[in-house]
Amino acid sequence: MSPTTPPPASGTIDWSALRADFPILHQQVHGQPLIYLDNAATSQKPRAVLEALRLYYERDNANVHRGIHELSNRATTAFEAARTRAAQFINARSADEIIFTRGTTEGINLVAQAWGSKNVKAGDTILLTEMEHHSNIVPWQLLAERTGAKLAYLPITGDIGLLDLARLDEQLGSGVKLLALTHISNSLGTINPVADICARARKRGITTLVDAAQSAGHRPIDVQEIGCDFLALSGHKMCGPTGIGILYGRQETLETMPPYQGGGEMILNVDFQRSTWKQPPHRFEAGTPDISGAVGLHAAMDYLDQIGRHNIARHDQELGAYAYAALSRLKDGIRLFGPHIGRAGLVSFLLKDVHAHDVVTVADQRGVALRGGHHCNQPLMRKLGVESTARASFYFYNTTAEIDRFVEVLGEIQKFFGA
Ligand code: C6P
Numbered sequence: 272m273s274p275t276t277p278p279p280a281s282g283t284i285d286w287s288a289l290r291a292d293f294p295i296l297h298q299q300v301h302g303q304p305l306i307y308l309d310n311a312a313t314s315q316k317p318r319a320v321l322e323a324l325r326l327y328y329e330r331d332n333a334n335v336h337r338g339i340h341e342l343s344n345r346a347t348t349a350f351e352a353a354r355t356r357a358a359q360f361i362n363a364r365s366a367d368e369i370i371f372t373r374g375t376t377e378g379i380n381l382v383a384q385a386w387g388s389k390n391v392k393a394g395d396t397i398l399l400t401e402m403e404h405h406s407n408i409v410p411w412q413l414l415a416e417r418t419g420a421k422l423a424y425l426p427i428t429g430d431i432g433l434l435d436l437a438r439l440d441e442q443l444g445s446g447v448k449l450l451a452l453t454h455i456s457n458s459l460g461t462i463n464p465v466a467d468i469c470a471r472a473r474k475r476g477i478t479t480l481v482d483a484a485q486s487a488g489h490r491p492i493d494v495q496e497i498g499c500d501f502l503a504l505s506g507h508k509m510c511g512p513t514g515i516g517i518l519y520g521r522q523e524t525l526e527t528m529p530p531y532q533g534g535g536e537m538i539l540n541v542d543f544q545r546s547t548w549k550q551p552p553h554r555f556e557a558g559t560p561d562i563s564g565a566v567g568l569h570a571a572m573d574y575l576d577q578i579g580r581h582n583i584a585r586h587d588q589e590l591g592a593y594a595y596a597a598l599s600r601l602k603d604g605i606r607l608f609g610p611h612i613g614r615a616g617l618v619s620f621l622l623k624d625v626h627a628h629d630v631v632t633v634a635d636q637r638g639v640a641l642r643g644g645h646h647c648n649q650p651l652m653r654k655l656g657v658e659s660t661a662r663a664s665f666y667f668y669n670t671t672a673e674i675d676r677f678v679e680v681l682g683e684i685q686k687f688f689g690a
Pocket of ligand 1: 311312313373374375376377404406407453455456457482484485505642646647
């Protein structure tokens with residue numbers, strides 16, 4: 272199927288058949304069939320991506336933008352084709368709005384440094400939310416330390432974990448220069464109405480950044496519809512390789528920003544004392560980029576669109592709702608975090624009197640890969656009054672049979688710990 276072929280209607284997709292595309296899923300761990308429920312940390316990679324990487328290295332590998340030999344031309348064409356594909360994937364106006372990064376973390380750091388150093392001064396406020404990942408907190412703290420700016424946080428509402436949007440307009444008051452928030456919370460599974468939130472910020476002239484780490488591979492992303500100024504994502508969470516990500520920035524904003532890092536590739540002219548820069552996006556891509564990563568990400572975007580991201584989003588929510596309902600039946604023995612309905616395909620929980628790390632360790636012995644810890648959400652954990660949670664996060668290749676087995680394993684853990 273070509274990437275331009277319309278995706279199938281959701282009712283016709285045999286989701287479990289898609290598992291055949293993922294060689295890693297077909298193995299035993301500790302003598303048990305692997306049930307991989309740690310997709311929010313990183314997703315598995317389909318054969319189409321593995322094959323694209325293999326072909327690139329076997330056939331085309333060379334450095335980009337510098338050679339005029341055949342292999343360099345091929346590598347450059349493949350790299351720039353991935354940029355064009357990425358622009359189409361998130362509906363950017365132009366490929367010039369796409370900067371290749373190492374991932375969401377680097378994308379946010381790039382904005383905090385390059386945009387932040389030019390636009391934020393002492394006394395300005397950067398508005399975040401209480402559900403942000405450390406990647407969307409620490410870069411702003413560093414910027415605040417450098418500039419004397421302040422950080423403010425839009426609160427969440429208790430365990431339910433929705434943003435308290437009634438407080439948004441008041442918090443978007445004077446002095447807020449930037450609002451940066453996550454699209455989907457990696458601990459709560461909350462899906463934030465980012466288009467509405469960005470519209471409210473933009474009305475006041477506030478720059479907006481959306482952290483799409485948990486959403487980009489799980490639902491359609493349209494940066495024009497969202498109306499954000501920046502959006503960052505990670506390839507490895509959406510079937511692509513590790514080490515590649517995308518930062519989207521509005522062209523007119525990128526053009527005003529100084530470089531992030533200096534080196535080869537990003538300059539027009541270098542003299543002993545001074546240099547001049549290329550236009551975006553190349554201004555922000557110093558040094559040899561992750562060429563094979565971009566090629567692999569291109570294959571991943573094609574793969575996801577063959578399934579259809581609307582289909583993936585619907586299936587994700589079905590799996591999330593199925594797991595939430597099954598876990599709720601464990602009743603008093605479990606505390607569930609995040610919204611009851613309308614949640615993404617992940618569930619954070621704590622079993623009564625069992626540490627999250629013990630849950631994950633015992634589940635691993637039964638072949639079930641979960642994650643336990645603060646999930647790089649320490650401030651959120653403190654707000655929830657816990658140190659850590661256990662988390663099961665799903666992708667389209669997970670099945671309800673796997674969720675049933677996962678819930679059964681939790682029952683075994685409860686018995687084992689007498690919880
Ligand atoms: N969350 C998780 O297990 P990087 O590491 O740059 O690819 O992504 C960082 C990041 C940023 N924002 C959100 C909302 C995220 O969930 C993540 C990564 C992983 O939840 C690792 S802590």
